[in-house]
Amino acid sequence: MERLLDIPRSIAFYVAFYLGSVFVIGASAVALLGSTEAFRWMVDRWARWHRLCMRVLLGQTVRLEGEIPAGPVFVAIKHESYFEAIDLARLLHRPGVFAKSELMRIPIWGLVGDRYGLVEVQRDQGAKALRHMMAAAKRLSGEEGRPLVIFPEGTRVPLGTAPPLQSGFAGIYKLLGLPVVAIAVDSGRLYHRWWKRPGTITYKVVDLIPPGLPRDQAEARVHAAINHYNAS
Numbered sequence: 001m002e003r004l005l006d007i008p009r010s011i012a013f014y015v016a017f018y019l020g021s022v023f024v025i026g027a028s029a030v031a032l033l034g035s036t037e038a039f040r041w042m043v044d045r046w047a048r049w050h051r052l053c054m055r056v057l058l059g060q061t062v063r064l065e066g067e068i069p070a071g072p073v074f075v076a077i078k079h080e081s082y083f084e085a086i087d088l089a090r091l092l093h094r095p096g097v098f099a100k101s102e103l104m105r106i107p108i109w110g111l112v113g114d115r116y117g118l119v120e121v122q123r124d125q126g127a128k129a130l131r132h133m134m135a136a137a138k139r140l141s142g143e144e145g146r147p148l149v150i151f152p153e154g155t156r157v158p159l160g161t162a163p164p165l166q167s168g169f170a171g172i173y174k175l176l177g178l179p180v181v182a183i184a185v186d187s188g189r190l191y192h193r194w195w196k197r198p199g200t201i202t203y204k205v206v207d208l209i210p211p212g213l214p215r216d217q218a219e220a221r222v223h224a225a226i227n228h229y230n231a232s
Contacts, residue, residue: 003195003197006195006196006197006198007195009057009058009059009196009198010058010194010195010196012057013053013054013057013058013196016053016057017049017050017053020049020053021046021049024042024045024046024049027042028042028043028046032115036115039115039116040094040115040116040117043089043116044089044090044094046086046089047086047087047088047089047090048090050086050087050090051087051090054083058196058197058198059198059199060190060191060196060197060198060199060200060201061199061200061201062087062090062200062201062202062203063200063201063202063203064091064202064203064205065202065203065204065205066204066205066206067205068091068092068147068181068183068205069179069181069208070093071145071147072141072142072145072146072147072148072178073147073148073178073179073180073181074147074148074150074172074173074176074178074179074180074181075092075095075147075148075149075150075180075181075183076149076150076151076152076169076180076181076182076183076222076225076226077149077150077151077182077183077184077185077203077226078151078153078157078183078184078185078226078227078229079151079153079155079156079157079185080156080157080158080159080185080186080187080188080191080192081156081187081188081191081192082156082191082192083185083187083191083192083201084185084187085156088149091203092147092149093146093147094117094144094146095117095146095147095148095149096117096118096119096136096137096140096141096144096146096147096148096149097117097118097119097148097149097150098118098119098121098137098148098149098150098151098172099113099118099119099120099121100121100154100155117140117146119133119136119137119140119148120132120133120136121133121168130171134172134175134176137172137176138176141176141178147181148176148178150169150172152165152166152169152222152223152226153165153166153226154166156192158188159188159189159192160188160230161230162223162227162230164223165219165222165223169219169222170215170218170219173211173218174215176211177211177212178211179208179209179210179211180207180208180209180211180218180222181205181207181208181209182205182206182207182208182209182221182222182225182226183203183204183205183206183225183226184203184204184206184225184226184227184228184229185201185202185203185204185229186201186202186229187201204228204229206224206225206226206228207221207222207224207225209221209222209225
């Protein structure tokens with residue numbers, strides 16, 4: 001019976017969340033004409049609306065185990081579903097997010113992402129692109145005091161899999177010189193499916209990694225931490 005209820009719950013969620021998103025997108029477009037702060041506030045409201053729809057319509061709650069230090073830290077997080085991509089603005093205060101260059105090339109989306117604080121990752125584009133990326137990241141963390149976020153495996157991965165970290169993670173870690181907050185998340189089992197299931201999605205802060213470690217040590221600790229639930 002519980003599984004049968006997943007279908008109407010999920011349909012209600014899709015209708016409510018996406019209709020609400022249309023309103024928020026329209027309001028965000030208006031906010032883009034004004035201040036950047038107003039636009040970022042609207043993105044925060046969108047993430048809150050998503051959480052509300054999850055709780056009321058899907059019966060899903062979100063729990064954070066451990067503490068994420070405030071201010072400029074480098075957050076490395078598992079990516080199992082669209083949940084954490086949407087929820088970052090709820091989990092963290094105005095995060096700057098490393099995003100694939102393909103996303104930044106999408107019309108309108110690229111402008112919106114830049115205004116919010118996405119940092120374009122251009123793989124294999126040489127030293128100039130790397131300097132541009134790091135300048136943007138350090139402006140967000142150093143001048144604005146915002147946390148920086150990366151999905152170090154590079155993209156959304158299926159539940160239960162643990163691919164190696166993308167090669168660019170270690171270089172960014174070294175150049176930023178920030179402590180890494182490594183977070184596991186188990187969203188795939190409940191959220192990454194057409195008919196979503198009720199339950200609790202947990203973020204777990206598994207490791208706090210100091211800056212300056214050798215590349216192999218930093219990568220090994222981050223990989224083990226974000227895949228905490230795979231090892232359980």
